[in-house]
Amino acid sequence: MAANEGADGHEAAYDPMKDPTRKPHRSNDSGWKYGYWLSPPSRESVVCNLCGKITTRGIKRHKEHLAGCGGDATG
Numbered sequence: 001m002a003a004n005e006g007a008d009g010h011e012a013a014y015d016p017m018k019d020p021t022r023k024p025h026r027s028n029d030s031g032w033k034y035g036y037w038l039s040p041p042s043r044e045s046v047v048c049n050l051c052g053k054i055t056t057r058g059i060k061r062h063k064e065h066l067a068g069c070g071g072d073a074t075g
């Protein structure tokens with residue numbers, strides 16, 4: 001019986017919001033507080049961390065989505 005497999009569900013779940021490869025290294029854009037790239041290195045599709053909605057055409061579109069989703073990402 002392997003001790004460190006994490007198969008019992010107690011292993012910390014993967015959190016894409018904390019994955020540095022899922023966001024720009026340098027960005028002041030508040031939209032990244034609630035989103036991450038669906039499939040880097042592609043930057044077209046951004047996943048909303050609040051509802052799971054996938055927007056295309058980058059962070060600008062994602063922020064437009066957040067306006068109707070409840071995320072405070074103005075500015």
Ligand SMILES: [Zn+2]
Pocket residue numbers: 048049050051052053065066069
């Ligand atoms: Zn959303």
